[in-house]
Amino acid sequence: MKSAVVTGGGSGIGRAVAERLRKDGYRVAVLDLKPSSSEYEYTADVTDRAQIDAALAEIRAQWGPITILVNGAGLELHKRFTNTDFDTWQRLIDINLTSVYHCAQAVLPDMLDAGWGRIVNISSSSTHSGQPFMSAYVAAKSAVNGLTKSLALEYGPHGITVNAVPPGFVDTPMLRRAEEKGHLGGTIEEHIMRTPVRRVGRPEDIAAACSFLISEEAGYITGQILPVSGGRNT
Numbered sequence: 001m002k003s004a005v006v007t008g009g010g011s012g013i014g015r016a017v018a019e020r021l022r023k024d025g026y027r028v029a030v031l032d033l034k035p036s037s038s039e040y041e042y043t044a045d046v047t048d049r050a051q052i053d054a055a056l057a058e059i060r061a062q063w064g065p066i067t068i069l070v071n072g073a074g075l076e077l078h079k080r081f082t083n084t085d086f087d088t089w090q091r092l093i094d095i096n097l098t099s100v101y102h103c104a105q106a107v108l109p110d111m112l113d114a115g116w117g118r119i120v121n122i123s124s125s126s127t128h129s130g131q132p133f134m135s136a137y138v139a140a141k142s143a144v145n146g147l148t149k150s151l152a153l154e155y156g157p158h159g160i161t162v163n164a165v166p167p168g169f170v171d172t173p174m175l176r177r178a179e180e181k182g183h184l185g186g187t188i189e190e191h192i193m194r195t196p197v198r199r200v201g202r203p204e205d206i207a208a209a210c211s212f213l214i215s216e217e218a219g220y221i222t223g224q225i226l227p228v229s230g231g232r233n234t
């Protein structure tokens with residue numbers, strides 16, 4: 001049985017991905033900031049390599065090598081660029097981009113030894129056209145798409161695929177917080193009317209795409225950015 005790690009799996013999209021992969025028959029461990037009493041949820045800040053390595057060591061001790069990684073942890077910020085101080089900028093880059101660097105680098109040796117691996121990075125549909133007041137977030141998520149393509153080229157010869165899924169509007173605590181703060185530029189209902197499929201996304205929509213990209217059937221797909229956005233680009 002293959003072992004998977006899902007970061008940000010304590011909420012929203014990450015939680016749905018973890019549940020879906022368990023249904024698919026994988027052993028799934030979650031890394032998240034939020035403390036949890038659940039057996040396979042590890043409290044770890046994915047910007048901190050020591051915390052990641054400690055959690056992965058515990059997972060490997062129980063399950064052996066980790067050959068599936070979904071990088072779902074993320075944080076958005078709504079702030080005018082000229083008011084974004086450097087520490088804030090760096091924090092957004094660390095959470096949304098550097099976390100992917102750390103986690104991918106930490107699990108790739110297992111995948112290389114196995115000659116098989118799957119990495120799926122959750123980026124954002126805001127990378128298609130940009131988003132006002134979200135420069136740090138969009139910069140980090142755009143870099144995740146670039147990192148995805150480079151890793152795909154580098155590790156494809158070793159049986160490892162690397163793809164990104166940029167979600168559109170997905171009904172999660174992150175989206176509801178943005179709505180409450182008036183950061184969406186309209187209500188969710190108004191956004192639905194601008195979405196070709198006329199509904200808000202569900203975390204399970206993203207989980208289904210991850211499930212496919214991780215499957216054996218998707219072994220000829222790598223370096224791709226697969227938007228799951230109901231047809232919207234932002």
Ligand code: NAD
Nearest residue numbers: 008010011012013032033045046073074124169170172174
């Ligand atoms: P969410 O806030 O519900 O979940 C994010 C999870 O990441 C939380 O459990 C949080 O604790 C965890 N996390 C944040 N920082 C962390 C850190 N430093 N270390 C460990 N865990 C950390 O948000 P969501 O909507 O489920 O978002 C999941 C991913 O999808 C994020 O990367 C987000 O940027 C992306 N995304 C979401 C939407 C949307 O509409 N919901 C749209 C585009 C992209």
